[in-house]
Amino acid sequence: MAGHSHFSPANVEEHFEFSSEGKKRIIYGFIAGIVALIIGIYLLSKGESGGHEVAAAGHEAANAGHEAANAGHEAVAAGHEAAGHEAVGHLSGGAASHQPAAEEHYDWTNRIWANVWLNAVFFTGISVIGMFFVSLQYLAKAGWSSVLKRVPEAFPKFLYVTLPILLAVFFFKGDVIFHWMHHGVTEVGSENYDKIIAGKSGYLNKTFFIARLIGFGAIWLILWNMLRKKSLEEDLVGGTEIFTKLVRIGVAFIVIFGLSSSMFAWDWVMSIDTHWFSTMFGWYMFSSWHVTGLAIITLTVLLLKDKGYMSYVNENHLHDMGKFMFAFSIFWSYVWFSQFLLIYYANFPEETIYFLERWEGHNKIYKTSEILNILFNFLFPFLVLMTRDAKRTRIFLKIACFFIISGHYIDFYQMIMPGVVGPHGGYGLVEFGMLTAFSCAFIYVISDELTKASLVAKNHPFLVEALHHDI
Amino acid sequence: MSSTNNYILGVYDDEDEVLHAVSEVKSKGIKIEEVYTPFPIHGLDTALGHPRTRLPIAAFMFGCLGLVCAQALINYTMVFDWPMIIGGKDFFALPDWIPITFEGTVLFTAFGLVTTFCISNDLYPGKKPEILDIRITDDRFVMAINVDKNKKSAADIKKALKDSGAVEVNVK
Numbered sequence: 001m002a003g004h005s006h007f008s009p010a011n012v013e014e015h016f017e018f019s020s021e022g023k024k025r026i027i028y029g030f031i032a033g034i035v036a037l038i039i040g041i042y043l044l045s046k047g048e049s050g051g052h053e054v055a056a057a058g059h060e061a062a063n064a065g066h067e068a069a070n071a072g073h074e075a076v077a078a079g080h081e082a083a084g085h086e087a088v089g090h091l092s093g094g095a096a097s098h099q100p101a102a103e104e105h106y107d108w109t110n111r112i113w114a115n116v117w118l119n120a121v122f123f124t125g126i127s128v129i130g131m132f133f134v135s136l137q138y139l140a141k142a143g144w145s146s147v148l149k150r151v152p153e154a155f156p157k158f159l160y161v162t163l164p165i166l167l168a169v170f171f172f173k174g175d176v177i178f179h180w181m182h183h184g185v186t187e188v189g190s191e192n193y194d195k196i197i198a199g200k201s202g203y204l205n206k207t208f209f210i211a212r213l214i215g216f217g218a219i220w221l222i223l224w225n226m227l228r229k230k231s232l233e234e235d236l237v238g239g240t241e242i243f244t245k246l247v248r249i250g251v252a253f254i255v256i257f258g259l260s261s262s263m264f265a266w267d268w269v270m271s272i273d274t275h276w277f278s279t280m281f282g283w284y285m286f287s288s289w290h291v292t293g294l295a296i297i298t299l300t301v302l303l304l305k306d307k308g309y310m311s312y313v314n315e316n317h318l319h320d321m322g323k324f325m326f327a328f329s330i331f332w333s334y335v336w337f338s339q340f341l342l343i344y345y346a347n348f349p350e351e352t353i354y355f356l357e358r359w360e361g362h363n364k365i366y367k368t369s370e371i372l373n374i375l376f377n378f379l380f381p382f383l384v385l386m387t388r389d390a391k392r393t394r395i396f397l398k399i400a401c402f403f404i405i406s407g408h409y410i411d412f413y414q415m416i417m418p419g420v421v422g423p424h425g426g427y428g429l430v431e432f433g434m435l436t437a438f439s440c441a442f443i444y445v446i447s448d449e450l451t452k453a454s455l456v457a458k459n460h461p462f463l464v465e466a467l468h469h470d471i
Numbered sequence: 472m473s474s475t476n477n478y479i480l481g482v483y484d485d486e487d488e489v490l491h492a493v494s495e496v497k498s499k500g501i502k503i504e505e506v507y508t509p510f511p512i513h514g515l516d517t518a519l520g521h522p523r524t525r526l527p528i529a530a531f532m533f534g535c536l537g538l539v540c541a542q543a544l545i546n547y548t549m550v551f552d553w554p555m556i557i558g559g560k561d562f563f564a565l566p567d568w569i570p571i572t573f574e575g576t577v578l579f580t581a582f583g584l585v586t587t588f589c590i591s592n593d594l595y596p597g598k599k600p601e602i603l604d605i606r607i608t609d610d611r612f613v614m615a616i617n618v619d620k621n622k623k624s625a626a627d628i629k630k631a632l633k634d635s636g637a638v639e640v641n642v643k
Contacts, residue, residue, distance in 0.1 A: 337566075337569060340566065341566055341567075341569065341570070344566050344567075345558060345566075345567065347558060347559065386531070387527065388527065470513045470514060
């Protein structure tokens with residue numbers, strides 16, 4: 001009976017206190033992020049960050065040409081030279097074009113919008129995974145997680161911030177992010193006319209995109225509000241009637257989320273590289289979101305425990321969260337690698353260009369992140385979380401959370417940046433500032449939401465089972 | 472084991488009782504050999520003070536061995552002995568080999584673990600089961616104490632078992 005929690009009804013109803021000191025710190029963090037962002041933007045406008053990379057891109061095309069001649073793999077070589085998704089159209093024709101297509105529309109502000117989009121997508125994922133996690137526990141009628149379910153339950157609140165941002169960026173700056181929104185790509189006779197994109201316009205068009213964003217976003221929020229309301233009602237009323245209703249909401253959300261997460265993966269991320277597609281992309285992005293969400297849930301619980309809350313969450317529950325993170329890190333690796341292997345093996349130029357761009361393209365600026373992506377998201381969590389003891393030790397869990405969260409930020413960076421800004425990307429103050437600002441906003445909103453309910457769902461029918469959880 | 476007459480068996484009819492009895496008997500300085508139950512009881516391992524299984528370490532070792540063997544096999548056949556270009560890739564085409572490496576790792580781990588488990592538990596095909604009391608396969612919980620390995624007298628042990636709530640105490 002190790003770790004048996006001595007939980008008496010006396011300490012039921014534990015309320016998180018969001019101290020003014022904590023609020024201040026987070027606001028300072030947010031301001032620091034904004035300041036870094038503004039300095040970063042200033043530097044960008046001066047061309048000091050990214051400017052030299054533009055010049056280098058030209059050389060790269062030339063170098064790639066040499067390499068290609070040596071390698072003798074025409075298809076792959078064409079990928080090198082194009083170094084931009086716009087050129088795929090030429091590639092499928094078999095001709096190796098030297099047009100630096102990505103240069104045409106480039107404006108230094110694009111990197112800012114790309115960063116907003118990146119963080120909005122990343123944090124939308126984390127927020128919605130909170131809802132997904134709770135729904136999954138209800139679907140499985142899992143008992144152990146009822147002690148910590150109030151933490152993920154608070155996450156979707158941040159959707160009120162990220163979804164409008166996504167909508168606004170798409171509405172005003174969509175053409176910066178999405179190739180398929182460029183002027184005239186679907187008009188026959190226009191100089192920008194692109195047959196491939198025109199063929200996809202039945203799905204990829206502004207109206208339908210916004211309809212999906214608003215429609216599914218609204219359903220997410222409605223279901224979350226229903227779940228949250230019922231869950232808080234359970235604290236007052238008790239009984240099992242509310243539990244069955246919550247199970248139904250959970251099941252409904254899982255069905256909706258299965259569909260919408262895939263569609264949003266195509267919409268928000270895959271359609272950036274409009275010509276390219278992968279049938280595994282929905283799963284890939286979901287797995288990235290999910291494991292990040294799990295890491296954030298674990299980290300939040302650990303930090304709350306450090307502050308003296310949630311004493312009833314013991315190493316057995318942490319062990320389960322650790323197993324979740326371990327398993328889904330491997331799941332992510334499996335999906336990432338499956339996507340990569342098929343493309344690598346088949347060697348179709350219009351598919352390989354996606355990975356070439358991230359590995360050798362754009363003067364190799366994305367290569368480091370691509371390596372870090374695999375190290376942080378597969379190798380480190382795999383090794384750190386492998387043993388039972390590590391999953392039960394807070395410091396190891398925190399290390400794993402750090403790798404997973406930063407690793408998946410890099411993962412999303414790799415998904416979004418090469419397609420949007422191409423050779424103008426990089427890790428600078430803009431990236432740092434934007435991520436800091438979003439993180440602080442997320443922490444603030446979630447902390448605030450956590451204060452609104454008891455940290456323990458005291459009338460959850462499985463609470464007693466969870467308190468005696470022993471693995 | 473069957474006719475050595477050096478085992479004292481405390482038979483219990485409730486899992487909570489046997490769990491409490493374990494700590495009670497242990498607190499009297501009696502060494503418990505094993506507790507046999509029809510189903511797993513949470514916390515019994517901890518109460519008995521059994522050392523943690525080392526199977527995970529074996530699993531990791533077998534996994535490493537499998538990884539090395541799979542890599543050695545592919546490297547030898549595809550790079551050194553008979554280099555072949557497949558799909559225009561290098562001779563050393565690591566991504567192509569990941570599935571095989573993975574399968575090799577899993578295969579070695581699985582077979583290695585099953586073998587290790589069987590050896591360490593003295594299990595082999597045709598082994599005659601040593602069941603101290605047939606009712607442990609049904610609804611009784613049996614605490615087995617080896618008299619030879621205990622300093623206490625048989626009478627003391629029997630008394631301790633009775634006191635801890637055993638419904639009967641047998642010698643086998």
